[in-house]
Amino acid sequence: MTESNTPEQLAKNVCEECLRKTKIGYKRDGAFFSKKLKGINHLEVGNSAVIDNPITIFLEWCYYQYTRLRNAWNRLMLKLFPRVEICYGKRMDSALVGSISFAQKADELVPIHHMPVAFWSRTWWGQWRKLSEGITQTDGSFRLPFDLNFARRMSVRKLVFEIHQPSHVFINEGENKLVYKIFKSVRIAKSDLIGMEYNLRNIQLFYWEYRTDTALPRAVIKDHDKDAPEYYAQGRTDALRQQFIPIELTKVKHLAQIKKDPGKINLQLIQADYPENLTVCIENALPGHTRGDQWFGERMMNGMNRAYLMPDKNEHGYYWLKYFGVGHYESNEEYCFPDVAVKFYLKENGLPTPTAIQLTGPLNAYNRDPWQKHVFTPEDGDNWMHAKRIARVNGGLCTEVDEHFAGTHTNTEQYAIAAFRNLRLNPLASLLFPHLKEVVLVNHAADKILLQDYIPKASALTRDGLLQRCKDTMGLLDWKGWTCPKPLSDAHTSAKAENLFWQLTEDYVRWFINNNLADIKKYWYELYCFSEDLVSHSVPVFLSEINWDSLDEKERKRYEAMKEYLSGQFSFNFDSKRETRNGLLRTITPLTLSKEFPEQDEATAIDDVVKACTYMIFVATYLHTWANEHQYEDIGEVLYNCLGLRFGEKESGVLAPETDLSIAPDLTRSTQMMWFSNFLSRTEYGFITKDEEKDINPYYSNLLLAHKEEFLSYGVNVEEIESRTNI
């Protein structure tokens, strides 16, 4: 038998072919009367707001034409009556004064620094004249000197005071530029300008406010369509619409069938209605392969989970993978979610193979002892298969909730809020904004469809349990101690790709910071405020709030095991020096505690900024893309993997084969799960190297593209890494 037709090589060929065949692509298409989605914010696990009535589609088209005309009119007006950036007037004998602060109750005394402000007049025949401009000071105050006589001329029809906010970044000749747009306009009556000063007093802005109804650092979004701190790019919405509609229609059809005649639909029909994913494709060619030990180990190491393998303390070459289950989180009675510990050893080819699986916690509806332990090995026949499935399913839920949602979505959001609140004149704004945008919008949508409507009905965790778990995971996420996992072998390609991406991102960030060092130092105060917001709104360190003395022996040991394993999984150093704010030990290490650039400690200060910025970009791009895009491969087949197995009514509980549908997700949950894994993996817009919105520095793209082949050798197409977390 030659090397090219050994069973291993044949299996490898099948897997590679299936990976290629089931890859998600995106072609711009869209017939006029095809069904349309109202928008990303209208997604529902029930029926999303799909527009399918031809009259409604026609009216939508009319509205679209109206907005196009309106925009064209605005562009024409701007051409006819340009806003020339010159200040008019000779004798600056009067001034507009005032201050700007945040509006939310908890924030109302917090000034908004470095907001561009301007004073404009407009004549009866439409001409704009700038009378004065400036920025708010660190205490939020502003003073705009202007020529009183010029402002009060007969020809002046109206006077406007404007506050501007950063709108977007664009790259001009290799440099990142920040573009501003009007955030708020205040009309001023001409007759009110009578003396040396006109006081606008304190203007309070609802601007990137923190929510006060959750322990997580989240942004206030009053109305995602009309009153959000930012909005999706049109191209992003269009791409999702086209990808999404066929999947939505499939789900709608299933939900209708389940309601009308559940006897005529089953799980196999549901699965077959969705596009073939990786595991379905492999199973069709090589039955049993995706349920085998080899595939199990390979996917745990290099699949969606990219699991942390903790070396065994006693046996060299052996490792532990742990998924902590329901534990102290609020849960329901329907789904199983035990603690799972899988022991692996690395084979000659460098891939892990499982040797034992320990399950701690209830496995059926009758014995609810949370400390019961079951150990399975490959010699256990069918039970070994069942134990692997339980481990895989726990991995699915832990990866979705801990790694994907908390680890990338809400983790990025906390940096995004602090950045948009505080960075403006500091060049770090134009470095970070392209990667931090839109995350608050997608998280807002996830609050309802994932955390409220779906996961509590498809897994053991209730909504409160989920939020508590997210808070705990956030208590393990800090830029300061982060390191990428060390590859355990040549076959540990997920770690190799991750290290390469980190290194290239760090190279780009250092290049950018060196090129903009003078202004980064000059506007260090913004970084100080960013850091303060970040630190004081970060959640408490994991387990820092519990009273260890009140725990019994078993609980204490479990928490210690969690600390040990999770500190490795999230590279979190519990012993690092951290700040206490409002009586709580905060998770995130400050970037700086100094309002001015610490010249005496320049190297450390710059290294910290490089590390923190690299971390933000890395999490928002690579880390999120990894979890997001692999969902389709690893949780795209209901019986292979899902977010929870039900206890069912038999004594065997979850120790049962895939043919026992009483422990599988029910039909509604099954179609919803397929809907999720399909649409979440179909971003297909907003890639770093494609740079659809011209806001990614070519230096970064070129660095990544120069290593395209190396990335491909690790199974990563670097052209498919998204530039921000927006799905």
Ligand SMILES: [Fe+2]
């Ligand atoms: Fe995502």
